[in-house]
Amino acid sequence: MITINQKHKKRLAIVLLMVVGIGITVTLAVIAFNENMLYFFSPTQVMAGEAPMDRVIRVGGMVTKGSVERASDSLHVKFSVTDYAHTIPVEYIGILPDLFREGQGIVAIGQMQEGNTFLADEVLAKHDENYMPPEVADALKKAEETSTTSTTSTTNE
Amino acid sequence: MNNMIPEIGHFALILAMSLALIQTVFPLIGAARGIPNWMAVARPAAVGQLFFMSIAYACLTYAFVNNDFSVLYVAGHSNSTLPLVYRVVSVWGGHEGSMLLWTIMLSIWTVAVVIFSHSLPKVTATRVIAVMGFITVGFLLFMLLTSNPFSRFDTLSQIPADGRDLNPLLQDPGLIFHPPMLYMGYVGFSVAFSFAIAALLGGNMDSAWARWSRPWTLIAWIFLTAGIVLGSWWSYYELGWGGWWFWDPVENASFTPWLVGTALIHSLAVTEKRGAFKNWTVLLAIIAFSLSLLGTFLVRSGVLTSVHAFATDPERGIFILMFFGIVVTISLLLYAWRAPTVGKGGHFEVFSKETFLLTNNILLVVACGAVLLGTLYPLFLDALNLGKISVGPPYFSVVFFWIVAPLMFLIGVGVNIRWKADQAKALFIRLRYTLLISIALGLLLPFLVMGQAGLLVSHGVAVAVWITLTSLQAMRDKMVVKSTSQGEAKKLRNLSLSFYGMTIAHIGVAVFVIGVVVSNAFSVEKDVRIEPNKPLEVAGYTFIFEGTTRKDGPNYKADEGVVKVLKNDKEIKVLYPEKRLYTVQNMPMTEAAIDWGFTRDIYVALGEHLGAGAWSMRVYYKPFIRWIWLGGLLMALGGLLSASDKRYRRRMAG
Numbered sequence: 012m013i014t015i016n017q018k019h020k021k022r023l024a025i026v027l028l029m030v031v032g033i034g035i036t037v038t039l040a041v042i043a044f045n046e047n048m049l050y051f052f053s054p055t056q057v058m059a060g061e062a063p064m065d066r067v068i069r070v071g072g073m074v075t076k077g078s079v080e081r082a083s084d085s086l087h088v089k090f091s092v093t094d095y096a097h098t099i100p101v102e103y104i105g106i107l108p109d110l111f112r113e114g115q116g117i118v119a120i121g122q123m124q125e126g127n128t129f130l131a132d133e134v135l136a137k138h139d140e141n142y143m144p145p146e147v148a149d150a151l152k153k154a155e156e157t158s159t160t161s162t163t164s165t166t167n168e
Numbered sequence: 169m170n171n172m173i174p175e176i177g178h179f180a181l182i183l184a185m186s187l188a189l190i191q192t193v194f195p196l197i198g199a200a201r202g203i204p205n206w207m208a209v210a211r212p213a214a215v216g217q218l219f220f221m222s223i224a225y226a227c228l229t230y231a232f233v234n235n236d237f238s239v240l241y242v243a244g245h246s247n248s249t250l251p252l253v254y255r256v257v258s259v260w261g262g263h264e265g266s267m268l269l270w271t272i273m274l275s276i277w278t279v280a281v282v283i284f285s286h287s288l289p290k291v292t293a294t295r296v297i298a299v300m301g302f303i304t305v306g307f308l309l310f311m312l313l314t315s316n317p318f319s320r321f322d323t324l325s326q327i328p329a330d331g332r333d334l335n336p337l338l339q340d341p342g343l344i345f346h347p348p349m350l351y352m353g354y355v356g357f358s359v360a361f362s363f364a365i366a367a368l369l370g371g372n373m374d375s376a377w378a379r380w381s382r383p384w385t386l387i388a389w390i391f392l393t394a395g396i397v398l399g400s401w402w403s404y405y406e407l408g409w410g411g412w413w414f415w416d417p418v419e420n421a422s423f424t425p426w427l428v429g430t431a432l433i434h435s436l437a438v439t440e441k442r443g444a445f446k447n448w449t450v451l452l453a454i455i456a457f458s459l460s461l462l463g464t465f466l467v468r469s470g471v472l473t474s475v476h477a478f479a480t481d482p483e484r485g486i487f488i489l490m491f492f493g494i495v496v497t498i499s500l501l502l503y504a505w506r507a508p509t510v511g512k513g514g515h516f517e518v519f520s521k522e523t524f525l526l527t528n529n530i531l532l533v534v535a536c537g538a539v540l541l542g543t544l545y546p547l548f549l550d551a552l553n554l555g556k557i558s559v560g561p562p563y564f565s566v567v568f569f570w571i572v573a574p575l576m577f578l579i580g581v582g583v584n585i586r587w588k589a590d591q592a593k594a595l596f597i598r599l600r601y602t603l604l605i606s607i608a609l610g611l612l613l614p615f616l617v618m619g620q621a622g623l624l625v626s627h628g629v630a631v632a633v634w635i636t637l638t639s640l641q642a643m644r645d646k647m648v649v650k651s652t653s654q655g656e657a658k659k660l661r662n663l664s665l666s667f668y669g670m671t672i673a674h675i676g677v678a679v680f681v682i683g684v685v686v687s688n689a690f691s692v693e694k695d696v697r698i699e700p701n702k703p704l705e706v707a708g709y710t711f712i713f714e715g716t717t718r719k720d721g722p723n724y725k726a727d728e729g730v731v732k733v734l735k736n737d738k739e740i741k742v743l744y745p746e747k748r749l750y751t752v753q754n755m756p757m758t759e760a761a762i763d764w765g766f767t768r769d770i771y772v773a774l775g776e777h778l779g780a781g782a783w784s785m786r787v788y789y790k791p792f793i794r795w796i797w798l799g800g801l802l803m804a805l806g807g808l809l810s811a812s813d814k815r816y817r818r819r820m821a822g
Binding site (some may be wrong): 021022024025029032033037039043044046048049050081084105106107109120 | 408545556560561567570778784
C-alpha cells in the first residue's frame with residue numbers, strides 16, 4: 012500500500028499550484044495573443060471584400076501620388092494607398108511619420124469603415140531610404156502577377 | 169602603404185580565425201586526453217586572437233576616419249561631412265561592423281577569462297577558453313564568408329566621390345554607448361555558457377563552479393541591463409514620439425536573454441549558497457546564450473524589419489541560423505547526456521527560499537516564452553506562407569502584467585523567507601504590517617502626489633512600496649542576526665556587498681515599476697496643429713510657439729522651433745525642438761526637445777510644416793518617466809555591487 016505522508020502531500024500541492032498557475036498564464040497569453048493578432052491586407056484583398064470590418068487590421072501599399080489632402084484647421088489627413096491594381100482611401104488624424112511621402116510604401120494600422128475607407132490609428136513608414144515594408148513588397152508583387160495573368164488570359168481569348 | 173590598410177584588416181581577420189581554431193581544437197583534445205602541452209595552447213592563442221582582432225578593428229576605424237570610400241562598408245555608412253566622432257563609431261553603424269564589434273567583444277571577454285582564471289582547475293579553465301574559441305570561429309567564419317567589412321568596390325570607376333552617410337537616426341550620442349553596452353552583455357553570456365559546457369564536459373559541478381560563474385554572469389547581466397536602459401532612453405528622445413519601449417521584435421531579442429539572465433543570476437545564487445538547482449542553472453546558462461545568438465540571428469538576418477535591421481541577405485540569415493542550430497543542438501545533447509551525472513544538491517523543504525527562487529525562475533522563463541511567442545510566431549507563419557500577421561503591443565502588455573505582478577509580490581516574500589525551511593505563519597507575522605502599509609500607501613500615494621488615482625497605479629505603487637519595505641526589513645533582520653553588541657554603523661558595514669547589491673537592485677525594480685505605472689496612467693499626450701503665438705494648455709502648462717528659425721548643421725538643414733513653457737503665467741523653460749533634413753540621404757529627422765525633471769518630463773517635437781507658419785506638434789507631459797531608466801540603472805548598480813563582493817575578488821585575483 013502506498014502511504015502519502017504529510018511532506019509529500021505538501022510537495023504535491025505546490026507542484027499542482029505551479030501547474031495550475033502556469034496553465035492559467037498560458038491560457039491568458041493565448042487569448043491575449045488571439046485578440047492582438049493583426050492580419051495584413053493589400054488594397055486588392057480589401058476591394059475583394061476579404062478584410063473584416065470588426066477587427067483591427069493592417070493595410071499597406073504605396074501612397075498614391077497627389078492623393079494627400081490635409082485639413083486646414085486640424086491634423087486630419089486623407090490619402091490613398093495602392094498596390095497598382097487597386098486603390099483604397101485612408102483617413103488619419105495625427106502626425107504622420109517623418110518618412111511618409113507620396114509614392115512611398117507605408118503600412119497603416121486601423122479599421123475598415125463603411126464605403127471601403129480605412130480609418131488608421133497609426134501610420135508606419137520606413138526607417139531608411141531603401142527600406143520597403145516586406146508586406147508591401149509582397150502585395151505589389153502579387154498584384155502585378157495577377158494583372159499579368161489576367162492580361163495574358165484576355166489576349167488568349 | 170595607406171591604401172593597403174583594408175587588406176591588412178582582412179588578413180588580420182583570417183589570422184584571428186586561424187588562432188581561434190587553434191584555441192578550440194588543441195585545448196579540447198588536450199583536456200580530454202590529458203595532454204598538458206596541448207592544453208597550454210589555449211591562453212596564448214586567445215591573447216593572439218585578440219591582438220589580430222584589434223588590428224582588424226583599428227584598420228576599419230582607420231578607413232572610416234580617413235574617408236576611404238573604396239571600402240564598400242565605409243562608403244555605405246559614412247560621409248566626408250560626418251563629424252569625426254560619428255565616423256569613429258560608424259564602425260558599428262551597419263551590419264558588417266556590428267559583427268566585428270560583436271566578435272572583438274567576444275575576444276575581450278575571452279582574454280578576461282584568460283587573465284582571471286589562474287586559480288581555476290587547469291582543465292576547467294582550458295575548456296572554458298576552448299568553448300569561447302569555438303564561438304569565435306563561428307562568428308569569424310560568418311564575417312569572412314558573408315559579411316566582410318573590408319570588401320572593396322570591384323573597379324576604380326565604381327568608387328563614389330563621397331559616402332552615402334550614416335543613417336541619421338544613428339547620428340546621436342546614443343550610438344556611442346548603446347551598441348557596445350548591449351553587445352558586451354550579449355556576448356558576456358558566452359562566459360556563463362562556456363562555464364556550463366566545461367562543467368558538463370568535466371562532469372563535476374560543485375558550489376565552486378557556481379561561485380566562479382556568478383561574477384561573470386553578473387557582469388554580463390549588468391552590461392545587458394545598462395544597454396537595454398540606454399536603448400530605451402535613446403528611442404524615447406530620438407524616435408520623436410516619446411515612447412520608451414515598443415515591443416519591437418529587436419527589442420524583444422535583447423529582452424529575452426535579459427529575462428533568462430535574470431533567472432540565471434538568481435539560480436546561480438541558490439547553486440552557490442545551497443548546492444541546489446545545479447541542472448537547472450546549467451540549462452539556464454545554455455538558454456541565455458542561445459537566446460543571445462537567436463537575437464543576433466533575428467537582427468542580422470533581415471527576417472525582421474525595424475530600426476535595427478540593417479540589410480536583407482538570406483545567405484547571412486541561413487548561416488547564423490545554422491550556427492545557432494549547431495550550438496544549441498550540441499549543448500542540449502551534451503546536457504541530456506551529462507546532466508544526470510551532475511548531481512542533485514542540497515535538500516530543502518517546500519516552504520523555503522529555494523522554492524520561492526524556483527518560482528521566480530519559472531515566472532521569468534514563462535515571461536520569456538510569452539515574449540518569444542509574440543516575436544517568433546509571425547515569422548513562422550510567414551516562413552510557411554500562411555499569411556502575414558503581426559502581434560500588437562497590447563498582447564505583450566497584458567501578458568506581462570499577469571506574469572510580472574505575482575513576481576513582484578514574490579520578491580518581497582523571497583528576500584525575507586529563510587533558506588532550507590521556514591514557517592508560513594511566522595513569516596506572515598513578520599510581514600503582515602509591511603503588507604498593510606504597502607496596500608494603504610498604494611491607495612493613498614497616487615492621490616497625495618498626483619491628485620488622482622487608478623486601479624493599476626495603486627497596484628503598482630503598492631508593489632513598489634512592498635518591495636522597498638520588505639528589502640529594508642530583510643536588511644534590518646540581517647543586521648540583528650549579525651551581532652547584538654556593535655553600533656549601527658558598524659553593523660551596516662558588516663553586511664556583505666552582495667547583500668547591498670541585491671537590496672539596491674530590488675529597490676531599482678520598485679523605482680522602475682513606479683515609473684511605468686505612473687507615466688502610463690497620467691501622461692498627457694497631445695498631437696496638435698499649433699500656430700505661432702497662440703497659447704496651448706496641456707496638463708496645467710501653457711505652451712507658446714514662437715515660430716521657427718533656420719539652423720543648419722554640418723550635414724543637415726534644420727528648422728528650429730521656439731516653444732515657451734509657462735506654469736502659472738511664469739516662464740519656466742524655452743524649448744527648441746528641431747526638424748532636420750539630412751541632405752545626403754534626403755532624410756527628415758525629428759529632434760525632440762525635452763525639459764527633464766525628476767517627477768515629470770515635458771516633451772515637445774515638431775511634426776511637419778502645415779503652411780502659413782503653422783506646424784503639427786507633439787506636446788507631451790510625462791510624469792515620473794525618468795524613474796523607468798533610474799530603476800534600470802539601480803538594477804545595474806546593484807549587480808555591480810554584488811559582482812564586486814570580496815569573496816569573488818579573492819578568487820579572481822591570482
